[in-house]
Amino acid sequence: MRAPRRAGWAEAGAGLLAVVYVLVLYLDPAAGGQVTNLFIFSIAAIGLNVIVGSAGMFHLGIAALFGIGVYTTGILTVPTNPFGCGFWSALGASTLAAAAAGVMLGAPLLRLRGDYFALVTLAFGEVVRFSLRNLDEVTGGTRALGPVPPPVLPGWLAGPAGLLGIGRDFAQDDRLFYWLDLALLLAIAGLVSRIDASRWGRRWRAVRDDELAAACLGINVARAKLSALALGSALAGLAGSLYAFKITGTASPDAYDFNRSAILLCAILVGGLASVRGAVVGTFLVLGFDNLIAPWLDSAVQRWQPTGAEGRLLVFSNWRLLIFGLLLIALMRFRPTGLLPGK
């Protein structure tokens, strides 16, 4: 059991962090936009943590599923295509598309061992990336798709939004995305926590801990694994769709490469496997560092205007893979379960 005093500290810390982030949103809209991205990536990390943490499948292609969500939304909404989907229908379609892709990839892999599973998902990620790049009649290739039209705020919400002073037009004010994505993140975090604690979650953990024993107890191993893959992939696709709306485009396919998958994996390993809190905390620590603090340090260094080979050593982003790599190595060595591990 956790000592109640420590839990209090953790909540106070989380509260403080939340206040700081909200302040950032109002004082610096650009940084606020980055925080919105962190909410979106947290949703993907929760999904990844279902697959890796709860069900024990070492998935290295989560960014590809995220990318499938991004591109489904892009294809369904951009004005040059005839579909003209709205926010909710595109969100739903992207979620379903990613879930379908995740399950279709997963079904033949159920009997593969951990490291082979990891490689197939990695290769899948590369195939998706190259395909997005090459099918340029549909995906726009490296030019990417855009613009994704902003969602429309329903009339009954305009009043409360006005009270918060966050505007009523998604195209005009990023802060609407902030509150929308925060609300979705909280809803999903609550939902996944419930599922994790339910019969489904117990099945996933049983299969993760000992597949054979789980099968002997009458658990349908294939169904348990596929359901975890479906949920995790769906969340990655949903996050991808939100991301496309947030950045009003799809970004180039290379944004959804192996490094992105590995950094999300790093986030859940830092935060803690098999826990929703862990996924969110890890995303804010790892991706927060990557998206907010590293660029800030870079711009601080930029003011000195370093040049040449020494300049390369001074640019902070040139060290980020080294830092992530060392972080992964140190974690595996000293705290393989992360900061806030679940069951």
Place this chain on the structure above:
Amino acid sequence: MSQTLLEHLLIGLANGSLFALVALGYTMVYGIVELINFAHGDVFMLGSLFALTLVGTLGLADAGPATTAAGIVLLLVAVPAFCALVNLSVDRLVYQPLRQAPRLAPLVSAIGASFVLSNIGLLWIGAADVSFPDLIPRRNLLSGAGPQFTLKDMLVVAVTMATMIGLTAFVKYTKLGKAMRATAQDPLAAQLVGIPVERVIAATFALGGALAGVASVVYSLYVNTVSYQMGFQNGLYAFTAAVLGGIGNLPGAMIGGLTLGLVRSLGSLYLGERWTSASVFAILILVLVFRPQGFLGSRVREKV
């Protein structure tokens, strides 16, 4: 047989030999510690950067033919030694403490090690592609205006063949090779009969690194471009080759590499250049799903 087809077959042969060289190191390490050494591709990359630095320091780019030949021989000794050292250090510092840990811990660490090494590469030469001096003349060895098989292609195939034969003989006939095979079969039993398993593992990593070093010299001389990102993609290709042939199996790695080289060159002929990478990874998926033991590997039943 049309001329373009023959030309692509020859390109495939040379490329495939390169993949095979990198794949050999992958397969040896996997055979013994059952670890996918993600960092292997980045050891290969660092080898290329080291070769580039050596070429620059020695001024080989504008030396006479005799000096150049001596320089290439020097590269083929110094770079493998460097890569062996890097791979050995990665094993000692990163993997060895995790020998008894659950299987995924070393895999995550391997991704970490790969990031660290590729970042070192970035700090070493920067983010842009750097061209590697063209030390070997593009003299065509086949007479007439027909398909090209240059001195470079010859070098790749010859070095790969020689390495492959030497390695097979080493593993088959030397004492250390025997100890490696024993460790691969059953580390615990090997330890019980007095084989210093940790030393054998260290030797395997050193040897695997040296092979990556040979491959990196040949690659740099052949492709003439190096970048800090070349490790990831080439490492994945090599791993695909190793899996294709049956991971842990030395002749398998050779066959897998050649198959992959041919798939790539024929793919670029029939499907178009841009689909080659996607088709290689699609093959990796199909092989892992339908024949995880590869061409030459034997099926291992999961023990309870």
